[in-house]
Amino acid sequence: MFQSLHPNIQLRIVIQFLSKVVSSMIFPFIAIYYTEKFGASIAGVLVLVNVIVSFLAGIYGGHLTDVFGRKKLMVIGESIKLVAQVGMVIVNSPWLQSPISMYVLILVTSITSGLIAPASEAMLVDVSTEENRSFMYSMTYWTTNVSLLIGMTIGGWLFQSHLMELLLALVLLSIVTWFITWRFISETYQPTEKKTQIGLRDVLRKYREVAQDRRFLLFTIGGILILGIEFQRTNVISVHMANEFVATNFFGTAMDGVKALSLMTAINTLMVIFFSVPVGQWLNRFTSTGILYVGFLLFGAGYALNAVAVHLPLIIGATILLTIGELIYTPKRQAIMAQMMDYEKRGSYLAFNGIIFQLGKVVAAMTLMFSHLVSTMVVGLSIFGLAIAGSFFTYVALRKE
Incomplete structure (x- = not known):
């Protein structure tokens, strides 16, 4: 292919x-x-x-x-x-x-x-x-x-x-x-504008037009919330594993929380490497957006479980779950986003979408700030709540007017 x-x-x-x-x-x-x-x-x-x-x-x-x-x-x-x-x-x-x-x-x-x-x-x-x-x-x-x-x-x-x-x-x-x-x-792409407009005022005008696209703005907010889940790995989850993980032996290797986090990352990376392409081919069968929300919820559920898990088997299972969700939602969301963009403003739309990475880190940092005030169960539910909220904003953005 x-x-x-x-x-x-x-x-x-x-x-x-x-x-x-x-x-x-x-x-x-x-x-x-x-x-x-x-x-x-x-x-x-x-x-x-x-x-x-x-x-x-x-x-x-x-x-x-x-x-x-x-x-x-x-x-x-x-x-x-x-x-x-x-x-x-x-x-x-x-x-x-x-x-x-x-x-x-x-x-x-x-x-x-x-x-x-x-x-x-x-x-x-x-x-x-x-x-x-x-x-x-x-x-x-x-x-x-x-x-x-x-x-x-x-x-x-x-x-x-x-x-x-x-x-x-x-x-x-x-x-x-x-x-x-x-x-x-x-x-x-051959630009249709005859006048070269590269000043700061022109840049701000273009992005104001993008921000006024209500559907794309809601879609971007949904993306921020979902990325806020992914960045929990280096925030709440890393702290949780370092402090709460029950040390164990894994195939002759003594495992502490930091090593468990490394194993989680390795499993995620290897699954992405081996399954991205076949999952991408499988996703071509789905024309509706329903599969996107399945990916979001699996992704959120996996990270939520890792935020409360203290035993290695549950961490491994949760990592497999979140990676399946990641493999489903990542290419599907990008493909849907491509259909939403104005042809003459694609560069601006894509750059505007880039804020999801920066603001996603902010969401993760805010979660870390309040995590010590509540139980790990509340933190886990909050992470899954981000998946639900991200799905909701995306659904509102994509529903038929």
Whole structure:
């Protein structure tokens, strides 16, 4: 079925896989570099600034891709990124060591990645169909998880001792990405606006129009609540397991709460890797949105159980349950979202949807704030309540007027 996808989709999936393999060898560990060079306090500020700047770049990039088209923005962004990454090699070479320059260049890379992302996502929507979108998103979801697993495993071993070599690999891959994008990716969107509108007022106007789309706004709120569940893993659930887990022996290995959390993550990742594509093909059979709510509720139930579980068998069972829900809802929600977007504002719609990740983290943080005031059962019910609320907002957004 992969061969039936548009050539742009095939190329972007391959490019994204290779790019994430190499980039995840470096950037998930970059806080270690900052801490060694600047100290822990400053490192935290640098990471926060990078996240904020990248998010704002994505917002602006969503507008720019609707003004200039997809390919032009991607080629310009990849060109700037390549120059910045060459600079990163230079400032980490045996002849020159400049941590401040390294940070500035990483910031430039984050900005260009933020600018490129909405164009890349909008291009996938442009050339996909209602029939193959669930499969396409299952493929991108699968490649993301596999590439992260490979990249972070290698990076964990090589980052501190072979940073220079990893940066060289990043540059070589960026050259390949730039060439493929320039030579083989075709333009999929020709802007209809004759006047170039790239000022702050134009950006705010475009996003105000998106926010006034009541159905999409409700759909986004539903997404925020569902993502608020996923981020519980690194908030409430991690604290719960560290403090409450009943130590046990698992195939000869002494298991504490932290190891149980790692096992939970490993099970989730491996299930996504092995089952994303077949589940994506299976989802193509469903034309109604009912299966989406099934995914939401299974996802919420699994996380709710993990928020109260203290024994390993229940944690494993709950993790399998939440992963089944994740495999169902993730590609289905993306496919439905693609149908809701105005063709001439797809970049802005996709960038607007990007806030679900940031606000989802806020929801998870708020849950952690009140968790010590109530019982674990109340916390678990609250997490499942997020799944119900997310399903409700999504249902209201999708119901027939």
